[in-house]
Amino acid sequence: MEETSDRAATEAEEVADRRRIRELLQNWVVWRDAGHWERFRTVWHPDGRMMATWFQGSGDEFIRVSQEGWAKGVSILHFLGGISIDLAGSRAVSQTKMTISQRGVVEGVSCDVVCTGRFYDFLEKRDGRWGIVLRQPIYEKDRLDPVTPGAVPQLDAALLARFPEGYRHLAYIQTRIGYTVKPDMPGLKGPEVEALYARGAAWLRGAPI
Template sequence: MPTIETDKRELRQLVEDWALWRDAGDWERFATLWHPDDGWMTATWFQGPARDFIAISREGFDNGVSILHFLGGHTADVVGDRAIAQTKMSINQRAEVDGVEVDIVCTGRFYDFCARHEGAWKIVRRQPIYEKDRLDVVDPSATLSLDPQLLGRFPVGYRHLGYLQTKAGFTVKTGLPGLTGEVLQRLCEEGAKWLAGSRTPGDPH
C-alpha cells in the first residue's frame, strides 16, 4: 500500500522526468508521463492534447527551437489516487527578435493535475503559472527596440516570452494565470475540486 511520502516522491520524480526528457528530446519516455486517456497541456504557444504537444515539440526540437526548463521547490497534495503537484520553474527560450539574438527567462510554477494510472502517477493536465519574465540581449553590443503595443498585449508574467513567440510566428494565448488574480484563483479552485473527485480537471480550454 503506497504511503503519502512515497506518492510525493513519485510525483516529484514525474515532474523531474518531464523536464529532463522533454528538453533532451527523449520523446518515447516523455510520452509515458502523460495520462493515456486525458493528458492535456497548456502553454503560451500551445493548448491541446498531450499527444499533439509531443508531436509539435518534437518538430520544433528537430528544427532547432531552443526552449529549456529548470525546476525548483516542489509540493504535492495527495488524496487517494489524485494529486495536485506544484513546482517552481523557469522557462528559458533563445531566439532572434528582429535579427537580434535574445534570451527570455520566465519564472513561475507548474500546476499539475495528476492521477494514478495502473499503479503509476501520470499528468492529466499541466497548467503553468507565469509570475514574471525578462529579456536579455545575448550580445551586449547589440541594441533592440521593442514594440510597446505588442508587448502590452500580454500579461506581465509572460510579456517578453509572448513577444518573442509572436515574433517567431506562434499564436500566443492571453489571459493565462499569473502571480495573483482571478484566473489563478479559478485554477486553484479547479485543483481543489479535482482532489474532491470532480469528473474533469477543470476547464483547460
C-alpha cells in the same frame, strides 16, 4: 496493534506516492528538454493535456509540436525548483517552481527570455501508475536579455503591451517566430490563477477537470 499497522502502511504508501510524483515531475523536464520523446510520453496519461503560452492540446500533440520545433531550431529549456504536493488518495495537485528559458532572434538581435513561474499539475494514479492529467503553468514574471552585450532590440511597444506582465517578453518572442500566443494565462495574482486554484481543490475532492 492492527490499527497502528494499518496507519503505518498508509503513511508508507503516501511517502512512496510523493516520491513517485517528484520523480515524474523531474523526468518531465529532463526528458522533454533532452528530446527523449518516447520516455517523455510515459509521464502523461492518454487523456493528459498541456496548456502553454504557445500550445494547448493533448500530451501526444504536445510531443509532436515539440519535435517539429526542435527540427526548426526552436530553443526552449526548463529548470525546476521546489515542489509542493497536495495528495488525496489516487489524486494529487502539485506546484513546482520553474523557469522557462527561450533563445531566439528578436527584432534582429539574438536574445534570451527567462520566465519564472510554477507548473501547476493535476495528477492521477491509475493501475498503480501516476501520470499527468493536466499541466497548467503559472507565469509570474519574465525578462529579455540580448545574448551579445550592448546589442539592444527595438521592441514593438504595442505588441508587448498585448500580453500580461507575467509572460509578455516570452509571448513577444514566441509571436515573432510565428506562434499564436494565448493572452489570458494565469499569473501570480488575478482571477485566472484563482480559478485555477479552485479547479485544483475540486480535483482533489473528486470532481472532473
